[in-house]
Each structure stands twice: as structure tokens, then as C-alpha cells.
Amino acid sequence: MVTTGLRTDPQDTSLDRENTHEIGNAHDLREVHPLQSLLPLLAQSLAHIADESAHMMVVTDADGRVLWRDGNPGVLRDDSPGVLRDGNSGVLRVATEPDRTEPCTDRPLMRVLHVQSRSAAPIIDPDTDRVLGCVDISGTARSPHPATVALVCATAKLAETQLALRMHERDERLRRRYEALGGHPGILLSPTGRVLSGDPLGTLGERLPLPAPGERMILRDGRFVLLEPFSDGYLLRAAPLTSAPTHLRLRGFLGEGSPTALVGEHRLPLSLRHAEILALLALHPGGLSAEQLSFHLYGDDGNPVTIRVEIHRLRAELGDTIGARPYRLTSPIEADFLELRGLLASPDPASLARVYAGPLLPRSESPEIRRERDEFEVQVRTCLLLRGSPDDLWAYAQTSGGREDFEILQRLATTLPATDHRAAAAQARLRA
Structure with a gap:
């Protein structure tokens, strides 16, 4: 041989x-x-x-x-x-x-x-x-x-x-070194970005895109963190704020409201296309190329040139809150849909019902936005049916997805007292 x-x-x-x-x-x-x-x-x-x-x-x-x-x-x-x-x-x-x-x-x-x-x-x-x-x-x-x-x-x-087996052995050695630090100072990542520890609720997913060491990034829940080398992997730690950065606040992205962006004291009404771009960048904190943004917005018919023009217009309004190569949000961000994503992992349906005003950008036809919108709707509805009080269910019944939801309305009609006006409203909708 x-x-x-x-x-x-x-x-x-x-x-x-x-x-x-x-x-x-x-x-x-x-x-x-x-x-x-x-x-x-x-x-x-x-x-x-x-x-x-x-x-x-x-x-x-x-x-x-x-x-x-x-x-x-x-x-x-x-x-x-x-x-x-x-x-x-x-x-x-x-x-x-x-x-x-x-x-x-x-x-x-x-x-x-x-x-x-x-x-x-x-x-x-x-x-x-x-x-x-x-x-x-x-x-x-x-x-x-x-x-x-x-x-x-x-x-x-x-x-x-x-x-x-070898991967799990490496992971275990890295976890032991992490635990030896005490107090879980940050989120532990493998060399390839897999989340190994420090995220007990699993809100970050199984893997994160890795920025350069020392570079700031924004997590799905809006936290601002720095990537630091640690042993054979990395740690994500809260980014120190030497000077107060400009916060980006996105409002009206859930339900029938008008999407707006607030940068410091500056309030900017957003077109649907600009709202879609900001939502996608917030949902993909690792950043997206022009080609990826174009595909998420338009599918196979997208044109990256159109995206570059829209990003140029957005940056003229929002300044340095949008970085390039790839396009990404570079400022601390708050958004109603990011808050909702965090609450979906918590055991508090009341907070969930308070935040969820309706579907994510309901007029959007973007393939990626529609996918995220459907996932939010299914998760919120399931959580409320499992753990929600009548007040929580009634709040959901006021959204576009809940107004004619047979199971939600039936639950309200059978659990609320007959003298409660909400039970009568649920019965009327069921008859209609």
C-alpha cells in the first residue's frame, strides 16, 4: 500500500x-x-x-x-x-x-x-x-x-x-478560565463568535459577528459593547463612555404609528424606506453590505446602487450614527422592537402587552421585515395565550393582528365577567 x-x-x-x-x-x-x-x-x-x-x-x-x-x-x-x-x-x-x-x-x-x-x-x-x-x-x-x-x-x-468533541473540550477550557474571573464580567465568545457564557436567556442567539478587537458594537437588545481578546476567545464588555455619545431612538415602528428617529434633541420623521433600512441595521448589529441590504429590502430584484443613495440621504440627516463598510449603526440605540425582543425572553406578559402596539412596520413589503414581523407576531401571541392576564389579552386584541383573532376573543369572552364591557366587545366581534 x-x-x-x-x-x-x-x-x-x-x-x-x-x-x-x-x-x-x-x-x-x-x-x-x-x-x-x-x-x-x-x-x-x-x-x-x-x-x-x-x-x-x-x-x-x-x-x-x-x-x-x-x-x-x-x-x-x-x-x-x-x-x-x-x-x-x-x-x-x-x-x-x-x-x-x-x-x-x-x-x-x-x-x-x-x-x-x-x-x-x-x-x-x-x-x-x-x-x-x-x-x-x-x-x-x-x-x-x-x-x-x-x-x-x-x-x-x-x-x-x-x-x-475537540470543540467542546476547547469550549470547556475557555469557560473554566472565564469562571475563574468571578462575577461573569461580560459575554464569553469562542474564537469564531459562538456565545459560550454570559447570556443566560439566550437573547443574543448562538453566534455573533465579530468586529475588530477594541471596536464597539451594538447587541440585539441595544447594549453598546467592546470586543476584547480573552485567552483563546473573546469577551464582550460594556463599552466605557468617555463622553456621552449621541443616542439614536427609533419610535413608532410597531403598530400603526408614524416611524420617527430621534438623534439627541433632533426629531426626524422617516419615510417607509428609511424606516426599513434603520430597522434592518438595528436587527443586524454586525452590519450589512449594500448588496445584503438590497436583498433584504427588495429580494432578487434589488439594486445596491439604490441602497447607497438612500444611505447617503439618511447619513445627511442622522450624521455619524451610521457607519460604512459594512453599513451599521454606530451609536447606542433604543427601539420599541428591540425592547420587545428583549421582553419576549422575560416572564412578564404585562410588559409585553404594553410594548407591543402592533406588527413591525405593517406597510412594509421587505422580505426580511415581513419575516421578522411574522416571528414577533407568533411569539407575542403564543406568550400571551400561555401566560397573559385578561388585561394583557385585551391590549393585544386592540392591535391589527388581535382584533379578529378568534382564540384571543374567545378567551376574553369566557374569562371576563359578563358585566365587563370588554367581554361584550369580544362577543360582538365573535358574532361578526
Whole structure:
């Protein structure tokens, strides 16, 4: 059996002297790749079977560049149309056609390529959910064994399990160092932005976009924080205010009100389009590019040039509260919909009913705003039906979504005294 990252077999003449520098680059790529430490495990799982069945095992990176090959010596030495050398890097690739290479996909596959069969499965990084690489068994047989795909998939899952175990071990070491500080001074993040500790209600989600260390950012609940390196990860701490920054306050975004922005003492009525842009930037504190904003506002028909013009107009009114590259809010922000998002994680329906004046920007047709609006509506309604008092339910029944909500009205009609005018109103709406 020949085991090789590239062909290092003494009988192999496919890589001549002029490719020496390119081979070194391939070796460097293999040494720093996240799958490097798993290559012995992958080889142990598949190489012996590949050798005995006249196949070879190939491990590639996400772009299809070969990190490791192992298997039957005859197949490894065979320059068939399905195995090519990359003219740019000197590494080998598995190709579907003699002039085209194939990167990793995010699902297993089985193909017969000319006189070569290939069964492959991706290896997904549990930390980032991205494809790290691909493991496959290739050979000259026209018909691969039916169990080959299952075997390759099981090997890929084994590699992912090992990656997950190592990730959890790193996370636990980082948490122990964090807890040793005492008092939970901030929010603990992994090197890739996963939230590990300091957010017991889970309001920040599983992952945050990472700004540069020392750069201020705004969380979903409006808090202003700084990113600081900590051990092998990061801490988000409350940003010190050396001088009072200009606060941005967004009002009238929930319900039928008129959206406005308050910057200091300056009050700015907002058009629907400007309200949508500010809402999207507040809901995506890590920032959005012009292309992303355009897609969130218009879908596939959007034009980033239009977004840049609207941002220019907004910045003329709101000053330095909007940063660029990517577009983001740079001032401490307060907004009724951000307050609502925070309250949805709290056990106080009364506060929820007080804040929720109705759907988020109800006239907006933006795909992203509609998605957020629907999520708010479902969460608020569910919370009030589970824990809300008659007063809370009546407050919700005054919103556009609650006026004709059969379940809400029925609950009011049956729980309020018959002499209560709200019970009579609920009965009238039910009859209508």
C-alpha cells in the first residue's frame, strides 16, 4: 500500500523536478488544514478497504485540492482522466471531466466518471457549519459497491464527531478560565463568535459577528459593547463612555404609528424606506453590505446602487450614527422592537402587552421585515395565550393582528365577567 499526501512513491514519476516548489505549497496547505490531525483516523477507516478493492482514498479541502491519498498502489500510479494535477498548485484533484475539477459539495454523492467511479461525502465543521473538505473512495471500476457511499458517509460523520468533541473540550477550557474571573464580567465568545457564557436567556442567539478587537458594537437588545481578546476567545464588555455619545431612538415602528428617529434633541420623521433600512441595521448589529441590504429590502430584484443613495440621504440627516463598510449603526440605540425582543425572553406578559402596539412596520413589503414581523407576531401571541392576564389579552386584541383573532376573543369572552364591557366587545366581534 502507498500512503501519500501527494505521490511520493519512488516509482511515481508524475511529479517531476520542476514541480518541487508547487509540492512544497501543497505540503504547507496540508499542514495547516483543520483536517490534518484527522488524516490518520480517516486512513485507518478507509485506506485498507480502498487498497484491497483496487480503489484509492482521497481527502480534499473544500475547493477540491487533494490533502491526502492512500490505497491501492496501481490506482495511485494511474493517471486516468479522473485524476488530474492542478497546473497552478501542483496538487492533485479528482475531476468529473479531463478539463474540469470538482470542489466539495455539502452532501454525499456517487458518480461514475468515464472509467472511474467516485463515492464522496463532505466533512462539516461543527464550529462554523462550513464544509472543511471531502473524503471519497475512487477507482477504475465502472460500478462501485452499493455499500461504498454508506461507508464513506460513516467515515465523514466519525471525523465530524471527533471535531465536535475537540470543540467542546476547547469550549470547556475557555469557560473554566472565564469562571475563574468571578462575577461573569461580560459575554464569553469562542474564537469564531459562538456565545459560550454570559447570556443566560439566550437573547443574543448562538453566534455573533465579530468586529475588530477594541471596536464597539451594538447587541440585539441595544447594549453598546467592546470586543476584547480573552485567552483563546473573546469577551464582550460594556463599552466605557468617555463622553456621552449621541443616542439614536427609533419610535413608532410597531403598530400603526408614524416611524420617527430621534438623534439627541433632533426629531426626524422617516419615510417607509428609511424606516426599513434603520430597522434592518438595528436587527443586524454586525452590519450589512449594500448588496445584503438590497436583498433584504427588495429580494432578487434589488439594486445596491439604490441602497447607497438612500444611505447617503439618511447619513445627511442622522450624521455619524451610521457607519460604512459594512453599513451599521454606530451609536447606542433604543427601539420599541428591540425592547420587545428583549421582553419576549422575560416572564412578564404585562410588559409585553404594553410594548407591543402592533406588527413591525405593517406597510412594509421587505422580505426580511415581513419575516421578522411574522416571528414577533407568533411569539407575542403564543406568550400571551400561555401566560397573559385578561388585561394583557385585551391590549393585544386592540392591535391589527388581535382584533379578529378568534382564540384571543374567545378567551376574553369566557374569562371576563359578563358585566365587563370588554367581554361584550369580544362577543360582538365573535358574532361578526
